[in-house]
Amino acid sequence: MPTQKNVLIVGAGLSGCTIARSLAEANVQCTVIDRRSHIAGNTFDFENQFGIKQHKYGPHLFHTSNHKVVEFLSRFTDWTPYKHKVKAQLADGKLVTLPINLETKEIVGADNCVEIFIRPYSEKMWGMPLESIDPQIINRVPMRDDLNEYYFPNDSFQALPAQGYTRMTEVMLDHSNISVHLETEFNHEMMTEFDHIFHSGSIDEFLKFKFGPLPYRSIKFHNVNMPVAQMYPVSVVNFTDHGKFTRVVEWKNLPKHGANETHTTLTFEEPCDYSQNNFERYYPVKDISGTYKKLYDRYKIFVSENHPNITFCGRLGLYAYLDMHQAVSSSLKLSDAWMQANLNER
Numbered sequence: 001m002p003t004q005k006n007v008l009i010v011g012a013g014l015s016g017c018t019i020a021r022s023l024a025e026a027n028v029q030c031t032v033i034d035r036r037s038h039i040a041g042n043t044f045d046f047e048n049q050f051g052i053k054q055h056k057y058g059p060h061l062f063h064t065s066n067h068k069v070v071e072f073l074s075r076f077t078d079w080t081p082y083k084h085k086v087k088a089q090l091a092d093g094k095l096v097t098l099p100i101n102l103e104t105k106e107i108v109g110a111d112n113c114v115e116i117f118i119r120p121y122s123e124k125m126w127g128m129p130l131e132s133i134d135p136q137i138i139n140r141v142p143m144r145d146d147l148n149e150y151y152f153p154n155d156s157f158q159a160l161p162a163q164g165y166t167r168m169t170e171v172m173l174d175h176s177n178i179s180v181h182l183e184t185e186f187n188h189e190m191m192t193e194f195d196h197i198f199h200s201g202s203i204d205e206f207l208k209f210k211f212g213p214l215p216y217r218s219i220k221f222h223n224v225n226m227p228v229a230q231m232y233p234v235s236v237v238n239f240t241d242h243g244k245f246t247r248v249v250e251w252k253n254l255p256k257h258g259a260n261e262t263h264t265t266l267t268f269e270e271p272c273d274y275s276q277n278n279f280e281r282y283y284p285v286k287d288i289s290g291t292y293k294k295l296y297d298r299y300k301i302f303v304s305e306n307h308p309n310i311t312f313c314g315r316l317g318l319y320a321y322l323d324m325h326q327a328v329s330s331s332l333k334l335s336d337a338w339m340q341a342n343l344n345e346r
C-alpha cells in the first residue's frame with residue numbers, strides 16, 4: 001500500500017476548500033488552517049440579530065457559465081436562483097440601472113456616463129485618478145444599447161447557495177481526510193511537516209516582503225440597522241457622488257436573506273488602502289504600467305526555484321482578482337495537476 005500523502009492547505013476560503021475536498025477524495029490527508037475564526041474566507045455569511053443574512057466581506061453573487069464548477073459545487077449545496085440587479089443613485093436621488101443601458105444613457109445623456117458613473121466610483125475604489133487605472137478594470141464595466149437590466153447578462157448559471165456560503169464550505173470540508181484548524185497562522189516550521197503545501201495567502205507576506213510589498217485595496221464595511229421595512233428596491237445601490245462610500249447593500253433584498261418586517265440592515269462600503277484596514281487584502285492593485293504584476297512574477301519565480309513543495313493558489317496567492325467560479329475552477333486545475341504528478345496509483 002502506498003503511504004498516505006499529507007498536505008497542508010493554508011486558507012479555508014473557496015480555493016482552500018476546493019483543493020482540500022478534491023485531495024481528500026483521492027485519499028490525501030488534508031490539514032486546513034486559517035488565521036480567521038471562521039471558514040469560507042471572504043464568502044463568509046451569517047445571520048444577524050434581526051434574522052437578516054449578511055455577507056461579512058461584501059455581497060457575493062455567484063454567476064458563471066462554467067458547468068464543471070457548477071457541477072462540483074452542486075454536490076455541496078442546493079441553490080436559490082437569483083439574477084442580480086444594481087441601481088446607481090444620481091445627484092437628485094433618482095435611481096437608474098447599472099451597468100449603463102439604453103434607458104440610463106437616455107436619462108443622463110450618453111456623453112456624461114463616464115463622468116457620472118465611472119470616474120467617481122473608480123477613483124474612490126482604486127484611490128487614484130481614472131487615467132492611472134489599468135483599462136482592463138474599467139472595461140469590466142460594460143455599457144449596453146438595450147434595456148437589459150441584469151448585472152451579469154451573459155452567465156448561464158446565476159444563484160446563491162440555498163443555506164449560504166458558510167454552510168456550503170462546511171459541507172465541502174466535512175470529510176474524514178480533512179481536519180480544520182481556525183485562528184491558526186501559517187509559520188515556516190510547518191513546511192517540514194507536510195509533503196506539500198497549497199497556500200491561498202499572500203506570496204509577499206510568505207517571503208517576508210523580501211522584494212517589497214504587493215499593494216491591495218481594501219474596504220471598510222459600515223453596518224447600519226434601520227427601524228424600517230425596506231430602504232431600496234434592489235440589493236445594491238452605487239453612489240455617483242465624490243463622498244467616501246462607493247455603494248450600499250440592503251441584505252434583505254437578496255432572496256432568502258431574512259423576512260424582518262420592522263428592520264432592515266444596510267452596509268455602506270468605504271474603499272481604502274489595506275494598511276488602513278488591518279491589512280485586509282481584497283483587491284490586487286493593477287496600475288497601468290504593470291509594476292505590481294512584475295513584482296508578483298518576481299516572487300513567483302523565487303518560490304518555484306526555492307520552495308518546490310509550495311503551490312500558491314486563490315485570489316491572494318495568484319495576486320489576481322478572481323470571481324468565485326474562477327477561484328474554484330483554478331483550484332480544481334491546480335489540485336488535478338498535483339494529483340497527476342504525485343499520486344502514482346491514479
Ligand SMILES: Cc1cc2nc3c(=O)[nH]c(=O)nc-3n(C[C@H](O)[C@H](O)[C@H](O)COP(=O)(O)OP(=O)(O)OC[C@H]3O[C@@H](n4cnc5c(N)ncnc54)[C@H](O)[C@@H]3O)c2cc1C
Binds near residue numbers: 035043184
Ligand atoms: C468585497 C468583495 C466582493 C466580492 N463579490 C464577489 C461576487 O459578487 N461574486 C464573485 O464571484 N466573487 C466575488 N468576490 C470574490 C470572492 O471573494 C473570491 O473569488 C473568493 O473569496 C476567493 O476565495 P479564496 O479562497 O481564493 O480567497 P479568500 O476568500 O480570501 O480566502 C483566503 C483565506 O486564507 C486565509 N489566510 C491568508 N493568509 C493566511 C496565513 N498566512 N495563515 C492562515 N490563513 C491565511 C485568510 O484568512 C482567508 O480566509 C468578491 C470579493 C470581495 C473582496
